[in-house]
Amino acid sequence: MRPNTMNKYGAVLDDFGMETMLDKLMEDFIRPMSKVFFPEVGGSTLDAHHGFVLEYGMDRDVDLGFHVDDSEVTLNVCLGKQFSGGELFFRGVRCEKHVNTETQSEEVFDYAHLPGRAVLHRGRHRHGARATISGNRINLLLWCRSSVFRELRKYQKDFSSYCTECQREKKERQRQSVAAIKLELLKREGETAA
Numbered sequence: 001m002r003p004n005t006m007n008k009y010g011a012v013l014d015d016f017g018m019e020t021m022l023d024k025l026m027e028d029f030i031r032p033m034s035k036v037f038f039p040e041v042g043g044s045t046l047d048a049h050h051g052f053v054l055e056y057g058m059d060r061d062v063d064l065g066f067h068v069d070d071s072e073v074t075l076n077v078c079l080g081k082q083f084s085g086g087e088l089f090f091r092g093v094r095c096e097k098h099v100n101t102e103t104q105s106e107e108v109f110d111y112a113h114l115p116g117r118a119v120l121h122r123g124r125h126r127h128g129a130r131a132t133i134s135g136n137r138i139n140l141l142l143w144c145r146s147s148v149f150r151e152l153r154k155y156q157k158d159f160s161s162y163c164t165e166c167q168r169e170k171k172e173r174q175r176q177s178v179a180a181i182k183l184e185l186l187k188r189e190g191e192t193a194a
């Protein structure tokens with residue numbers, strides 16, 4: 001089975017009897033951290049996962065296109081070995097409706113993964129991986145999900161707690177209504193003075 005819909009080279013770890021170990025990793029390590037850092041995307045209620053390894057290189061998958069994960073929180077561990085290239089690029093957190101909207105300059109974040117290091121990010125944080133230029137890059141991914149968050153999301157209309165485009169739109173609406181109130185007050189003042 002392919003590890004995800006985007007990569008060809010890799011393996012699903014749950015198929016190799018690692019499900020219990022990964023459950024423990026999520027419960028003892030990822031959930032407590034996500035509770036603190038990502039409470040707005042169900043970080044404290046993570047209860048399912050999809051774990052896999054990926055392998056990049058000239059004779060493997062070369063790069064990975066811009067995407068969001070089917071997860072609330074993703075753990076990405078660089079297992080090595082020796083490689084150049086393969087940097088991760090992040091471009092802002094988005095809800096489903098805004099997933100294809102423009103990136104703001106402050107959202108540009110590039111990260112060069114090092115063997116033995118791990119990155120924990122929201123699944124809705126748009127990202128991709130640049131081409132691995134030489135060697136082989138091997139990564140462990142754990143997509144962590146929250147069934148409570150997914151159920152609540154069906155009834156939610158405002159995603160400004162995590163989507164930066166929703167936040168921008170909300171601020172713009174507030175700015176416009178303040179401007180409209182100011183104009184109205186100025187008009188009234190003018191009428192009273194006349």
Ligand SMILES: O=C(O)CCC(=O)C(=O)O
Binds near residue numbers: 064
């Ligand atoms: O290649 C990487 O490090 C990123 C992998 C990734 O984003 C994913 O599998 O969802």
Ligand SMILES: [Fe+2]
Binds near residue numbers: 067069
């Ligand atoms: Fe991803």
